[in-house]
Amino acid sequence: xxxxxxxxxxxxxxxxxxxxxxxxxxxxxxxxxxxxxxxxxxxxxxxxxxxxxxxxxxxxxxxxxxxxxxxxxxxxxxxxxxxxxxxxxxxxxxxxxxxxxxxxxxxxxxxxxxxxxxxxxxxxxxxxxxxxxxxxxxxxxxxxxxxxxxxxxxxxxxxxxxxxxxxxxxxxxxxxxxxxxxxxxxxxxxxxxxxx
Numbered sequence: 695x696x697x698x699x700x701x702x703x704x705x706x707x708x709x710x711x712x713x714x715x716x717x718x719x720x721x722x723x724x725x726x727x728x729x730x731x732x733x734x735x736x737x738x739x740x741x742x743x744x745x746x747x748x749x750x751x752x753x754x755x756x757x758x759x760x761x762x763x764x765x766x767x768x769x770x771x772x773x774x775x776x777x778x779x780x781x782x783x784x785x786x787x788x789x790x791x792x793x794x795x796x797x798x799x800x801x802x803x804x805x806x807x808x809x810x811x812x813x814x815x816x817x818x819x820x821x822x823x824x825x826x827x828x829x830x831x832x833x834x835x836x837x838x839x840x841x842x843x844x845x846x847x848x849x850x851x852x853x854x855x856x857x858x859x860x861x862x863x864x865x866x867x868x869x870x871x872x873x874x875x876x877x878x879x880x881x882x883x884x885x886x887x888x889x890x
Contacts (some may be wrong), residue, residue, distance in 0.1 A: 698761040706753055713752075716761070717745050723762055724769050731773035731839060736780075744772045770836070770854040777832030826873050834869035841866055 698719070704712045721741070728741045747768050755764055827835045840851040841862070848866075852859045 699757060702752060702755065702757070702761070705749075713749055716748075720762060720765050724765055727766060727769040728773060730844060731770070731836065732776050736776065740772055740776050741769075743776075744769045747772060767854050767856065770840070771856065774832055774836050774855070777835055781832060826876055829876055830869055830872060833865055834872060837862055837865045838869045838873075 698716065701712050701715050705716075724741050724744050725737065728744065729737045732740050744765065748765060751768075755761070827838065830838070836855065837851060840846045840854065841848065846854070848859050848862050851857075852862045855862065857865075
């Protein structure tokens with residue numbers, strides 16, 4: 695099997711069917727990235743878009759970085775574009791079940807991180823987290839996912855997103871503040887409902 699650089703050269707010189715080899719080589723890598731950032735029912739569609747973008751911009755691939763790294767950037771940016779195009783309207787907190795709302799109430803009332811973790815049921819935590827991330831802008835959602843859920847460094851997230859490290863830090867800070875505000879507002883709403 696030829697290496698990526700040789701296949702790219704052949705594709706650029708008219709052997710477009712050879713691009714299928716690049717897809718076969720890097721499909722799992724792209725799927726792994728995409729599946730971590732978009733809903734499961736859109737993974738195949740977004741992964742397909744990544745390879746379409748890769749094909750269209752193959753002539754601009756500088757070969758100074760490995761193809762896998764370049765595809766990683768394309769995948770993250772394609773996920774970002776997915777969320778920009780599919781941004782949900784504000785999802786009302788009332789869509790949470792009573793159990794989820796109760797969990798959120800307990801989590802917000804917890805005085806320490808240790809108590810919070812003791813009270814958290816993983817399934818409900820993920821559902822609440824999904825709700826909270828849906829409230830954020832695509833930029834905020836993606837940067838929090840990369841830095842906090844995937845444990846990528848600020849530098850790595852900046853590279854994948856094509857942003858400066860300062861921009862990533864600022865967006866992380868603002869996104870955390872927005873989440874904190876969302877949770878506090880919901881806690882206050884639920885507390886008010888119970889006392890009324």
